Amino acid sequence: EDQVTQSPEALRLQEGESSSLNCSYTVSGLRGLFWYRQDPGKGPEFLFTLYSAGEEKEKERLKATLTKKESFLHITAPKPEDSATYLCAVRPLKAAGNKLTFGGGTRVLVKP
Amino acid sequence: EPEVTQTPSHQVTQMGQEVILRCVPISNHLYFYWYRQILGQKVEFLVSFYNNEISEKSEIFDDQFSVERPDGSNFTLKIRSTKLEDSAMYFCASRESGSTGELFFGEGSRLTVL
Numbered sequence: 001e002d003q004v005t006q007s008p009e010a011l012r013l014q015e016g017e018s019s020s021l022n023c024s025y026t027v028s029g030l031r032g033l034f035w036y037r038q039d040p041g042k043g044p045e046f047l048f049t050l051y052s053a054g055e056e057k058e059k060e061r062l063k064a065t066l067t068k069k070e071s072f073l074h075i076t077a078p079k080p081e082d083s084a085t086y087l088c089a090v091r092p093l094k095a096a097g098n099k100l101t102f103g104g105g106t107r108v109l110v111k112p
Numbered sequence: 113e114p115e116v117t118q119t120p121s122h123q124v125t126q127m128g129q130e131v132i133l134r135c136v137p138i139s140n141h142l143y144f145y146w147y148r149q150i151l152g153q154k155v156e157f158l159v160s161f162y163n164n165e166i167s168e169k170s171e172i173f174d175d176q177f178s179v180e181r182p183d184g185s186n187f188t189l190k191i192r193s194t195k196l197e198d199s200a201m202y203f204c205a206s207r208e209s210g211s212t213g214e215l216f217f218g219e220g221s222r223l224t225v226l
Contacts, residue, residue: 031213032213034213034214034215036217041201041220042219042220043116043203043205043217043218043219043220044155044203044215044217045217046214046215046216046217049213049214087155089155091213098143098145098160098167098168098207098213098215099157099160099168099170100147100157100213100215101157102154102155102156103154104153104154105154
């Protein structure tokens, strides 16, 4: 069974204090790993797709990396507007309908 | 920027009542999905839909659930006889043909079953 575990569950940062979020996954063949941002009461907002170990993607203060067992989302010099829940999801090779399996998310709070 | 729109934003219903949640996917997208998120829990896959038929469904998506694309723009989720445990945020998502998985989600419909 495909599993996605995210840590930590919650993270409090001072503005400018860089940190990393972890996403560990178990999947029978990975088609893609996805990072989403979710604001309270809203739907997930797509950030990145990673396909193979060693791949990296960047967007503003966010950088996602991928190994064979985990992915990291690095937040560099965060600002209060980066406060959100960050979700990791995997799409297995065998998923006919593009089913994504999500982790529980990391709630990030950036204080000014 | 194109977006997925969902209605209603919040619905309160009595246990046993039928509910229809509506979604308008992004216009050039061909793959449609419903996910749900019970308060404080993970986002869970319900069903995927392509070419007017279900392509995959989860164990949650039992006989009380159904999906339909009644016209060229709407995509609906029907819950025939709601239960207390159906209370959740329901997200519609869509994907364009040729992409490898980026789903675009709507803002969600919060369903409260009393």
